[in-house]
Amino acid sequence: MLLINRDTDYAIRVIVYMFKMDEKTISARDISDRLDIPYPFIRKILQTLSKENILKTRRGRGGGFSLKKLPEDITTIQLVKIFQDDMDITHCIFKDNICPDIDSCILRKEVKSIEKFIKERLGNLTVEDLIRKQ
Amino acid sequence: MLLINRDTDYAIRVIVYMFKMDEKTISARDISDRLDIPYPFIRKILQTLSKENILKTRRGRGGGFSLKKLPEDITTIQLVKIFQDDMDITHCIFKDNICPDIDSCILRKEVKSIEKFIKERLGNLTVEDLIRKQ
DNA sequence: TATAATGATAGTTATTTAATATCATTTATC
């Protein structure tokens, strides 16, 4: 089990890279070549980030992707939620089944509270932090 | 992503059940029937728990499993570690690859710290807590 | 000796994740 999955990790790397490069726009092909990420894979991630309003796109020849938000306005939890199904680590596999009462489940309460903690921590970690502190 | 996977969840339920029943030994077949868990599946879990010294076994006719530890001596994190590959949620998929220096990775540091928090929390949650507080 | 249990381990199926492929649309340049 990983807290940050591959998609999220790639997304973070791409965004950090784009900030560092400081180019107006950069194509999926270039990112794929420079960061050594499979082309169709990074395309899907870039498309998602653009749908989520984190990237701008310019179509057609010479087009590509550029950042729409400032690094201090992108948090890690935002990206995790986009690529990891809202990060619902509490989801009970036994609901409607063995478990007598979901509301009285101590384990569930504990996990829920841990989830809250994680979301707060990653909510305070921006892309700027990742760039600046390194 | 789930914090507690199916194996761990079953293991917890079985142990709680065994404490509540207060029978000397109980067979895998009985547990399977009473908790509605697939027989070969629960067998594997029981075998693992017995290898890990959480259960005692008696082989042969009339045999089965019984608890070896007290509920206050079994923590949730123990069970998670047994069934979930030590719960290494930090594991970096990019080592030896893109990442320039694993030691300077801010994201990694953050995730590692979250992992530590989770392990402490689940380390303080015993099976007795799960029974008593319910 | 037959039966009912676990020990050990192999094998299968289902689900999820990772990666690839295709074609339409857009836009810059020649």
Next chain:
DNA sequence: GATAAATGATATTAAATAACTATCATTATA
């Protein structure tokens, strides 16, 4: 206007993991 180079949308395949099943040997009781 034609061509090339880009993204948009979406379908498909492949690999990995998780879930589940099966088999046979060994043990112990009646």
